[in-house]
C-alpha cells in the first residue's frame with residue numbers, strides 16, 4: 469500500500485562557514501533539518517501506526533540481522549537453534565519504508581532537481597531514483613534525470629567507492645559500478661556516480677558527493693525518491709564530508725510532528741533545552757562490519773530492581789556478535805534472549821495488571837487494561853539501561869510500552885532473532901531524547917528532551 473502524502477522540509481537554521489586558506493577550503497556542514505516523521509500526512513489511527521511500525525521493524529531487523537549473520541559467518545539457513553533464517557523479511561507484509569524513516573529534501577544536479585530522501589541509520593549509501601537506469605517506481609517528485617545535469621558523472625569500477633562499498637551485490641558492466649542493496653522491506657540497485665547535491669531551501673549549499681543513480685527494484689518508499697544513509701559505512705555523507713558529529717531528537721511518531729536532525733556545529737546537546745542531564749558513553753565499532761553504531765550496555769534494571777543479566781551476555785564480542793546497537797529506524801527494542809526473559813519476568817511482577825493470554829501481532833507480551841482505561845492511566849517503573857562507566861538511560865512507560873490494540877498494553881521490547889544478533893535501542897526508546905553521535909571523539913551522548921520544543 470502506498471501513501472502519497474506531502475513531505476515537508478523546513479530549514480530552520482543553516483550556517484555554512486567556508487574557511488579558505490591559500491590551498492585548502494574547509495567546508496563545515498552545519499545544518500538543522502526538520503524532517504517529516506514516518507506517518508506524517510497519513511490517516512492511520514495511533515494504534516494502526518504502532519502496529520504497522522512494529523511489523524516493519526521486524527522485517528528490517530530480520531534483514532539487517534541476516535546481513536549481519538552473513539558478515540559474521542553465521543549460518544543463515546535455519547540450522548541450529550535460532551538463526552536469522554527463522555525470520556525472513558518475506559514473513560511480513562511489505563509496507564512503505566518511510567513508516568520507519570524520516571524524510572528530508574535535497575536538490576540533485578545542476579540546476580538542482582528536487583528530491584526527497586529517507587534518513588537511514590542502517591545503510592551508508594545516498595541514492596536516488598534516476599532515469600538513466602530505467603523506469604522508476606512512482607514518486608512524488610519528477611525522477612532525477614542526469615542527462616539534464618552537466619555535473620553528473622559515472623564512477624568507474626576501479627574507483628575507491630566501488631571497491632570499498634559494502635553492497636549486497638555488485639558487478640562491473642560496461643566499466644560501470646553496478647550495485648544492489650537489500651534493505652529488508654525493499655531492494656534497490658543502480659550505478660555509482662558523482663553529482664552535486666544542494667542542501668537547504670533558503671541558504672543553499674552545494675557539495676559534490678558519490679551517490680547511487682538507481683531505482684527501487686522491489687518494495688516502496690512511499691513517494692520518496694531515495695535514501696540517505698547515515699550508518700558508519702565508508703560511503704556515507706558523514707564520511708564524504710568529514711562531518712564530525714550529528715544528532716537527532718525524535719518526536720513520538722504517532723504525534724505526526726517533525727523531528728529535528730542536526731549536523732556539524734548544530735549538533736551539540738548543551739546548546740538546547742533538555743529535561744534531564746546529558747550523559748555520554750563510548751561509541752563502539754563492530755570489528756567485522758559497519759552496519760550499526762554500538763554502545764556499551766552492561767546491565768538492565770526495572771525501577772530499583774537490578775535484573776539478573778550479566779555484562780558478558782550483553783558485550784560486543786571480538787567476532788562481531790552481540791553488543792547493543794542504536795538504530796533510529798527500528799521501532800521496537802531488541803534484547804538478547806537471556807536479557808529479554810529476565811525483563812519479561814520482572815515486568816510481569818511489576819505491572820499490576822493481568823497478563824493477556826493472547827498477544828497482538830508480534831508483540832511478545834501484553835497486559836489487559838481495565839475496561840475503559842488507556843495505557844496513560846498505568847504506572848510502571850522506569851526501565852534503566854546501564855552503560856559501562858556508570859551512565860544510565862532511563863526509559864519511561866511510553867518508551868517501552870505501546871497500546872497496539874484497544875485494551876492491550878504491550879511490551880515494545882522483543883528478543884533478538886538469532887544467536888549472536890545484537891540488542892537494539894530502537895526509535896520508540898529514543899523518542900523525546902536528544903541523541904548525539906560524535907564520530908571524532910567516538911562518543912554517544914543523550915539527554916531527555918521535549919523534542920517538539922527543540
Ligand SMILES: *[C@@H]1O[C@H](CO)[C@@H](O)[C@H](O)[C@H]1NC(C)=O
Nearest residue numbers: 557558559562655685686687
Ligand atoms: C519482491 O518481494 C516479494 C516479497 O519478498 C517477493 O515475493 C517478490 O518475488 C519480489 N519481486 C521481485 C521482482 O523481486
Ligand SMILES: *[C@@H]1O[C@H](CO)[C@@H](O)[C@H](O)[C@H]1NC(C)=O
Nearest residue numbers: 623624625626627628629643
Ligand atoms: C582506473 O582505470 C582507468 C582506465 O583503465 C585508469 O586510467 C585510471 O587511472 C584507474 N583509476 C584508478 C583509481 O586506479
Ligand SMILES: *[C@@H]1O[C@H](CO)[C@@H](O)[C@H](O)[C@H]1NC(C)=O
Nearest residue numbers: 618619620663664674675676
Ligand atoms: C563539483 O564538481 C563539478 C564538476 O567536476 C565542479 O565543476 C564543481 O565546481 C564542483 N562543485 C563543488 C561544490 O565542489
Ligand SMILES: *[C@@H]1O[C@H](CO)[C@@H](O)[C@H](O)[C@H]1NC(C)=O
Nearest residue numbers: 821822823824825826835836
Ligand atoms: C486466561 O485464560 C485463563 C484460562 O482460560 C482464564 O482463567 C483467564 O481469565 C484468562 N486471562 C485473561 C487476562 O483473559
